Amino acid sequence: MLGRMLTTTRQARILNSLRTDGQVTVEELADQFGVSASTIRRDLNALSSEGLLRRVRGGGSIESDRVPFADVQHQQAEEKSRIAATAAGLVRDGDIVLLDIGTTTSLLARALRGRRITVVTSSLAAVDQLRDDDAVELIILGGAVRKNYNSMVGVLTEQALAQIRATICFLGTSGIRSDGTIMDTTGMEVPVKRAMIESSQRVVVLADATKLPGVGLLSVCGAESVDTLITDADRASETVRSMQDNDVEVIFA
Numbered sequence: 234m235l236g237r238m239l240t241t242t243r244q245a246r247i248l249n250s251l252r253t254d255g256q257v258t259v260e261e262l263a264d265q266f267g268v269s270a271s272t273i274r275r276d277l278n279a280l281s282s283e284g285l286l287r288r289v290r291g292g293g294s295i296e297s298d299r300v301p302f303a304d305v306q307h308q309q310a311e312e313k314s315r316i317a318a319t320a321a322g323l324v325r326d327g328d329i330v331l332l333d334i335g336t337t338t339s340l341l342a343r344a345l346r347g348r349r350i351t352v353v354t355s356s357l358a359a360v361d362q363l364r365d366d367d368a369v370e371l372i373i374l375g376g377a378v379r380k381n382y383n384s385m386v387g388v389l390t391e392q393a394l395a396q397i398r399a400t401i402c403f404l405g406t407s408g409i410r411s412d413g414t415i416m417d418t419t420g421m422e423v424p425v426k427r428a429m430i431e432s433s434q435r436v437v438v439l440a441d442a443t444k445l446p447g448v449g450l451l452s453v454c455g456a457e458s459v460d461t462l463i464t465d466a467d468r469a470s471e472t473v474r475s476m477q478d479n480d481v482e483v484i485f486a
Contacts, residue, residue, distance in 0.1 A: 243268070244276050248450060312441045312465045315486040317341040319463050320403055320439055324350060328400040331429050332359045334384035334422065335405025337439045345369065353397055355390055355425055357383040379421065386421045394428035402433030406440050408447020413456030413475040416449020426453045435460045442466040445473065456481055 243266050250257050250265070262273045317340035324330055324345060332338045332354040342359035345352065351370040352363055357378070363371050376390030404426060408416040415438060417423050430436050436459050440447070445466045456479035463484045466473055476483055 240276070244280055247273075247276055247280065309441045309443060312486070313337045313439075314340055315465060316439050316441060316463050317344050319484060319486040320437060321345055323401065323437065323461070324348065325400075326350065329353065329398070331394075331397065331399035331402040331433055332356055333402070333404045333426060333429060334358070334382060335439070337441070338403055338405050341403055341439070353399060355385040357385070376425075382419075384422070386425055390425050391428045394425070394432050397432045399429075399433040401435045401437060402429050404429065404436060404438045404453075406438055406444055406447070406449070406453070408444050408449040409438070409440055409462075409472050409476075410446050410449070411471045411475055413459075413472065413479050413481070415453040415455075415459065416447065416451065417453050418448060418450050420451060423451050423453055430454055430458050437461040437463060440464050440466070445470055455479075 246266070247257075247262060250262065259270050259273050259277070262276075263270045266273070313336060316337055320341050321344035326349045329351045330345065330353070332342060332352060334356040336358070338354075338356055339358035339362060342352065342354070342356070342362035346363065346366050347368045349368055351372065352359070353372040353374065354360060355374040355376065360371065360373055361383075363369050374385050374390050374393045376385035376393075377387040378384075379386050404415070406415050407418045410416060415426075417426065430453075438459050438461070440462065442465050445464065456476055459476070459479075459481050461482040461484060462473075462476050463486055464473070465486050468485060473483055
């Protein structure tokens with residue numbers, strides 16, 4: 234029992250190191266915790282299998298808050314564009330559309346230009362796409378600006394969302410675990426995402442194949458809170474099957 238507790242504590246501290254540094258090596262972790270490299274590799278494999286980090290050669294990494302929006306924007310750009318275009322097809326004229334932060338939702342905002350809809354968002358990137366569009370009624374949620382990721386967060390954001398009833402909500406994610414749990418890596422974003430879910434009639438998650446399972450330290454919600462998943466992932470993946478088993482509509486972009 235003691236050994237198991239020590240392992241659990243060490244793995245939690247490994248995740249804390251990753252959140253601080255973004256990436257560490259096996260050798261650095263072994264030296265830090267006074268254990269063998271093989272022990273650290275077992276820890277990293279266990280954490281990776283749970284979707285809590287992504288392994289790279291020589292160590293582990295997570296999608297941390299230090300990764301700038303502009304850098305993430307160029308990753309899987311073609312796949313994200315297809316997902317955004319598919320998502321735009323779910324929006325009807327007159328809808329109140331709630332847009333989460335993220336690079337895919339920013340592309341979705343661009344795809345919604347010219348539509349007779351209302352868009353409510355905490356994403357400054359989405360605002361940039363729609364601020365000069367005469368057709369879209371744009372509502373910006375208040376809050377503190379998280380400059381690194383072009384988003385609004387905090388109590389003011391959550392309070393504003395409590396006043397909104399959206400027709401449809403589009404959520405981003407850092408990863409979806411094999412049991413269908415929607416994950417995120419940033420604690421300050423999780424309450425905002427949960428408030429968006431509570432404020433929406435239909436919840437759609439946008440996730441390219443790298444997000445299944447992806448990474449994530451914190452749970453946003455379970456599959457039961459999601460109506461639709463739009464992805465380019467393998468139709469036979471364990472996560473896709475889990476979502477379908479939980480009656481989530483899966484649309485392949």
